[in-house]
Amino acid sequence: MRRYLVIALPYLWLLGLFLVPFLIVLKISLSDLNLSIPPYLPQLDPGAGWEGLKDFFSQLDLENFVFLTEDDLYWKAYLSSLKIAVVATLLTLCVGYPVAYGMARAPSEWRPTLMMLVILPFWTSFLIRVYSWMGILSTEGFLNQFLLWAGIISEPLIIMNTTKAVYIGIVYTYLPFMILPIYAALEKMDESLLEAAEDLGCSRLQAFWLVTFPLSKSGIIAGCFLVFIPSIGEFVIPSLLGGSDTLMIGKVLWEEFFNNRDWPVASAVAVVLLAILVIPIILFQRNEQKQREAEG
Amino acid sequence: MKRFSWFNLTSLTLGFAFLYLPMLILVIYSFNESKLVTVWAGFSTKWYGELMQNEAFLDAAWVTLRVAVISSTLATVLGTMAAHVMVRGGRFFGRTLFSGMIYAPLVMPEVITGLSLLLLFIGIGLDRGVVTIVLAHTTFAMCYVSVVVSSRLVSFDKSLEEAALDLGCTPFQAFRLVTLPIIMPAVVSGWLLAFTLSLDDLVIASFTAGPSATTLPIKIFxxxxxxxxxxxxxxxxxxxxxxxIGVITASIISKRNIARAEADARAAERT
Structure with a gap:
């Protein structure tokens, strides 16, 4: 009896607060906007019985999805989210790989401290970490003050409220997600392999490309997905650091819901966003599974 | 003894400078006298004083703290149960759906989670406030807890539990007396994770909070x-x-525990 309770409690919780809400989103995405409370049609009337149910389903349609393809704001936002996520992921890889490499090759008594230093920002508020860049990137901010003082530039750079600032924000906040899996892969590596490669006549750079890099591939793939997947739907970074020209779908959904109060379109945006995310998520899971099989 | 090579030292220095400089600047300039945030005008703690006078922030902080404590505790209980079901539950109806519902919220964009929960709360006519934020935070945090706890459950020796059952424990006693003490570190870190996720969350809270309850991230945003x-x-x-302070203390404590366990193991070997 108790066993069933242990299963039923988390099961019902997730059904009620995860699956059912999602089905509601799906249903509203097929509904029409209506000026009432709640602002959509049709409403399911349980009192009307079978006829009511049939009537309810006959009123659902794909109109909102057609609307998403017609108005170029939406598909532009999807494409630009994908582009920003891809570029930011590659940038994070370029910044993160040397750090992970340095950590894995550091003296072993240093590694736990370095690990803690990478994890520490992860525990710090995401919002505050994004906010900390607002003072740095603005026109009279610290970066411009420094560059002007150093004589590198003669006019302040405009970074704040552009897509560049969004890239910096994503790289900064998701860097630990990139470093940790790459570090884990590099740390497991047997360093005598490198010695063997050098004995066999590789230069150090060749040894890196032919031995170290392929062996860290699983970590690179995992890190890239861990950065890519959350950046697509990102809301906080584009709305604080980005400008009016930065189109990201998370922001579009937010504005559609809160500013335009168009619930059916916001729901349709959410459904399409999820459909886009399914592919990278499945690929990520495959990679993890392969990894586990290789280890087990 | 291995030393840092110059290349590794440079990449580590640059990497950590990138990670920590923005926060360091923030901390230094919080003691700035001037209202202009990028111009240094002398040391002062007046902004801390003004913060303490700001009722709206204090109220929001109190709401946030309550939500975080309640939701992380609920999430730890539910998440530990879910982990136990996943690892030890055997087969039951809808197992695939269950594990799908555990993993999906981890990759779900926050805007979608928030939107869907808000539509549910409106659909069932629940007034938005502290209760709805707690429900929302518990739901996504329990998935994180269950992932942390189940990774610990997988690695521990199942025969210990079986021994307890053979010796006459009920399944619940076996869990309380044998399993729980062993997985305790994972349960604690699960709670901490849930707690920080709740403290930190802006997007889901913005969707699920009503006018009666504002959390600190919403206020800051x-x-x-x-x-x-x-x-x-x-x-x-x-x-x-x-x-x-929290993270450094936790790492010192865990380091000490590891050292103590090693010392115990050595002492046991000698006898």
Missing amino acids: SSVRLGVSPEINALSTIMISIVA
């Missing part, structure tokens, strides 16, 4: 949208120091 302010710098400094 609405005021930083207008630009950098010294009061927010002071608030950020307080939050950063709490986290730093």
Whole structure:
């Protein structure tokens, strides 16, 4: 009896607060906007019985999805989210790989401290970490003050409220997600392999490309997905650091819901966003599974 | 003894400078006298004083703390149960759906989770406030807890539980007396993770909070949208120091525990 309770409690919780809400989103995405409370049609009337149910389903349609393809704001936002996520992921890889490499090759008594230093920002508020860049990137901010003082530039750079600032924000906040899996892969590596490669006549750079890099591939793939997947739907970074020209779908959904109060379109945006995310998520899971099989 | 090579030292220095400089600047400039946040005008703690006078921030902080404590505790209980079901539950109806519902919220964009929960709460006519934020945070945090706890459950010896059952424990007793003490570190880190996720969350809270309850991230977000302010710098400094102290203490304690366990093991070997 108790066993069933242990299963039923988390099961019902997730059904009620995860699956059912999602089905509601799906249903509203097929509904029409209506000026009432709640602002959509049709409403399911349980009192009307079978006829009511049939009537309810006959009123659902794909109109909102057609609307998403017609108005170029939406598909532009999807494409630009994908582009920003891809570029930011590659940038994070370029910044993160040397750090992970340095950590894995550091003296072993240093590694736990370095690990803690990478994890520490992860525990710090995401919002505050994004906010900390607002003072740095603005026109009279610290970066411009420094560059002007150093004589590198003669006019302040405009970074704040552009897509560049969004890239910096994503790289900064998701860097630990990139470093940790790459570090884990590099740390497991047997360093005598490198010695063997050098004995066999590789230069150090060749040894890196032919031995170290392929062996860290699983970590690179995992890190890239861990950065890519959350950046697509990102809301906080584009709305604080980005400008009016930065189109990201998370922001579009937010504005559609809160500013335009168009619930059916916001729901349709959410459904399409999820459909886009399914592919990278499945690929990520495959990679993890392969990894586990290789280890087990 | 291995030493740092110059290349590794440079990449580590640059990497950690990138990670820590922005926060360091924030902390330093929270003690700035001037209202202009990028111009240094002398040391002062006046922004901390003003923060303490700001009723709206204090109220929001209190709401946030209550939500975080309640939701992380609920999430730990539910998440530990879910982990136990996943690892030890055997086969039952809808197992695939169950594990799908555990993993999906981890990759679900926050805007979608928030939107769907809000539509549910409106659909069932639940007034938005502290209760709805707690429900929302518990739901996504329990998935994180269950992932942390199940990784610990997988690695521990199942025969210990079986021995307890053979010796006459009920399944619940076996869990309480044998399993729980062993997985305790994972349960604690699950709770901490749930707690910080709840403290930190802006998007889901914005969807599920009503006019009666505002959390600190919502308050911070609405005021930083207008630009950098010294009061927010002071608030950020307080939050950063709490986290730093917490994480450093936790790592010192765990280091000590490991050292003690090693010493015990050595002592046991000698006898």
